Amino acid sequence: MAKSPLIESFERAGQGHVFAFFDQLAPADQQRLLADAAEIDLAEIEQLTRTLLAKGAATGINLDGLAPAPYEPRPEHGGDAPAWASAKIAGETALRAGRVAAFTVAGGQGTRLGYDGPKGTYPVTPVKKKTLFQVFAEKILAAGVRYGKPLHWFIMTSHANHAATEAFFTEHAFFGLDRGRVHFFRQGRMPAVDLNGKILLETKASIAMSPDGHGGSLRALDRSGALDLMAKEGIDILSYFQVDNPLVRGIDPTFVGWHVLGGSEMSSKMVAKAYAGEKVGHFCTQNGQTLVIEYSDLPKEYQEEIDPATGKLRYLAGSIAIHILDTHFIRRMAAGGEGVALPFHRADKKIPTVDAAGNPVKPDKPNGVKFEMFVFDALPFAKNPVIIETRREDDFSPVKNAEGLDSPKTCRDDQIRQFVRWLKANGASVPADATGLAPFAIEVSPTFGYDEDSFADAWKKLSPKPEIKDGLYLSA
Ligand code: UTP
Numbered sequence: 469m470a471k472s473p474l475i476e477s478f479e480r481a482g483q484g485h486v487f488a489f490f491d492q493l494a495p496a497d498q499q500r501l502l503a504d505a506a507e508i509d510l511a512e513i514e515q516l517t518r519t520l521l522a523k524g525a526a527t528g529i530n531l532d533g534l535a536p537a538p539y540e541p542r543p544e545h546g547g548d549a550p551a552w553a554s555a556k557i558a559g560e561t562a563l564r565a566g567r568v569a570a571f572t573v574a575g576g577q578g579t580r581l582g583y584d585g586p587k588g589t590y591p592v593t594p595v596k597k598k599t600l601f602q603v604f605a606e607k608i609l610a611a612g613v614r615y616g617k618p619l620h621w622f623i624m625t626s627h628a629n630h631a632a633t634e635a636f637f638t639e640h641a642f643f644g645l646d647r648g649r650v651h652f653f654r655q656g657r658m659p660a661v662d663l664n665g666k667i668l669l670e671t672k673a674s675i676a677m678s679p680d681g682h683g684g685s686l687r688a689l690d691r692s693g694a695l696d697l698m699a700k701e702g703i704d705i706l707s708y709f710q711v712d713n714p715l716v717r718g719i720d721p722t723f724v725g726w727h728v729l730g731g732s733e734m735s736s737k738m739v740a741k742a743y744a745g746e747k748v749g750h751f752c753t754q755n756g757q758t759l760v761i762e763y764s765d766l767p768k769e770y771q772e773e774i775d776p777a778t779g780k781l782r783y784l785a786g787s788i789a790i791h792i793l794d795t796h797f798i799r800r801m802a803a804g805g806e807g808v809a810l811p812f813h814r815a816d817k818k819i820p821t822v823d824a825a826g827n828p829v830k831p832d833k834p835n836g837v838k839f840e841m842f843v844f845d846a847l848p849f850a851k852n853p854v855i856i857e858t859r860r861e862d863d864f865s866p867v868k869n870a871e872g873l874d875s876p877k878t879c880r881d882d883q884i885r886q887f888v889r890w891l892k893a894n895g896a897s898v899p900a901d902a903t904g905l906a907p908f909a910i911e912v913s914p915t916f917g918y919d920e921d922s923f924a925d926a927w928k929k930l931s932p933k934p935e936i937k938d939g940l941y942l943s944a
Contacts, residue, residue: 474505481510482666489672489826497673504675508659508667516839517665520814529765530754536783537751537758539738539855540726547857552722559725562705563615569703570608570619570718571689571793573682573843574633574711575626575655580869581712586629588711589636592867594880595911595941600867601636603714605643606914610944611719614922619719620649620701622694626679630654653692656680658812658839660819668821668836671828676819676836682710682789683810683841690802698795706798708791708843712866715882716790717919720863723792726856733797734850736760738785739860744772748786749844751855758853760787760844785855787844788864794850801846808849810841861886862920881905887912890923891936898936908938915944 475487486505490498541547562568578587588601598606605621612618625633634652637643642650659667660676670676685708689695698704705724709716717723727735738751745768749760763771766783775782801808816834823829847853858864865882868874885904890912892898900906917923926944927933934940 472502474502477510478505481514483510483513486667486669486675488669488824489822492826493673501673501675504659504677507657507677508675513659513661513665513667516812516814517661520812520839521661521663521665521837529761531767531770532754534752534754534761534770537753537785537855539751539785539857542857542859545857555725555729556722557725558728559721559723560615562724562728563611563719563721564617566617566702568619568705568707568719568724569698569701570604570621571624571685571706571708572604572621572711572718573624573655573685573708575624575629575679575684576682576711577626577628577678578712581867582870586625586633586636587867588623588633590867590876592714592876592879592883593911594884594909595939596913599636600711600714601633602640602643603914604709604711604718605645607718607918609644610914610918610922615721618646618649620651620698620703621645622651622653622689622706624655624682624685624688625652626655627657627677628679651694651697653688653694655684655688656691660817660836660838662836668819670820670822672822672826676821678838679840681813681840682843683845685843686798686810686846687802689798695795695799695802704795706793706795708793710789710866712868713789713864714867714879715861715865715886716863720919723790723856723858726854727792727794730852730854732792732850732852732854733794734847735792735854735856736844736847737788737790737858737863738855739788739858739864740784741781741786742860744781746786748788750783751785751787752783757848758850758855759848760842785857788858788860789844790858790863791843793846797846797850801849810843810845812839812841814838815840861889880909884910890917890920891927893920894924894927896927896933896936910936910938910940911942913941913943916942 478484478486543549543552574588583590589599591597591599608619608621657677658680661667668676709718747763749762750766752759752761773782815838817838818831819836821829865879866874867879887910888898888900888906917926
């Protein structure tokens, strides 16, 4: 039988070992391996090996001309209150016009949490133990009601969790959303390579493939037809958030408004870093462009530098992975072209593989490299990027780790603190410690109130007011 051209192309690229066990495989396994291989852009791998893996490859980033990026401070921090008010009105107008859709990236592997299943199916709320997906679904549902336009919701999955994610939504009747407005699509994958750039097999019949990072969402939105659907529906504003952060105001009229009024192609929220070494990306400018530099790439002296004018950290603005993207910008990024592409980042990992005899190997130290793109790397390409300040407690408490920082426990407490703040702001008396945490669990369903304003409206109408005690659950 003639050798497949695909196998020949791997041999020519010095990756022929991928098919070392091909002749031993059953036909179905052979097909599977060929399908994995067909996803790989060999020229891209060759180029990444040359640039990111080669000995002496540039490490570290260029710091020439680096400065902190400007941002719009909140009114209580000296920001322009009328401009914030105008932004809110502009955002509400865009929402009423149906220009906005929600977008959740949910293709990650969630290794740190160590939960078996799509991360969005993880229960997070204090009383009802609603899952992350349910929280977002109810916020999106409620925002649709508030602005008189049901929203579309795009959810990026991975090969590994796509079927389970769809099944979860079906099982839960899409949490009351119109299923015609919930769209799942898979992100791309990249092969892992060893430290010499050789593609790693996971088993004799499969390549070690993993999701291409949240930055892969830009090309996946295009390839999946999602952008065409948005164009058809009159959507040009995509509100991006991550699956692990139930506090996020996924639909925030003020943020939408800043984006619209700024003529921005990509907008971001920042929070003041909690301490110099906090592990968040830093919003910076360089050569007239806006960019995010990861904490691991920014030298310690920059992270700790104090601005003499304010007495605060000079690189204060931390990225919390909340963005708004203009759909035309996404299309331009996905199309690529001269110099227009998100860079890949290298992550050294322990990658289960097989040895030369085909026996499984579970490495105890990093044996290879995964390549990922990050969505914030699109910022330097965006026209008029806008960065606004947000209060961390209103927007950010991710579930990343099983315990400790950014864990289910810290996220539960932050949700309770938010409900306590909303109640107190509306005149209710709630016992709370110095951090604002109640001594018991309470919960507000997004269908009752999903942000300060919607909560205030619902609370005003509520009669009689409930007793605030352990297990209180407010819902529409
Ligand atoms: P993280 O950086 O926290 O990665 O993703 P992760 O894979 O979920 O978790 P760990 O590092 O293995 O513990 C941040 C967000 O980006 C999404 C995740 O689903 C999460 O919403 N993401 C990440 C993708 O959609 N695709 C990816 O390839 C990577």
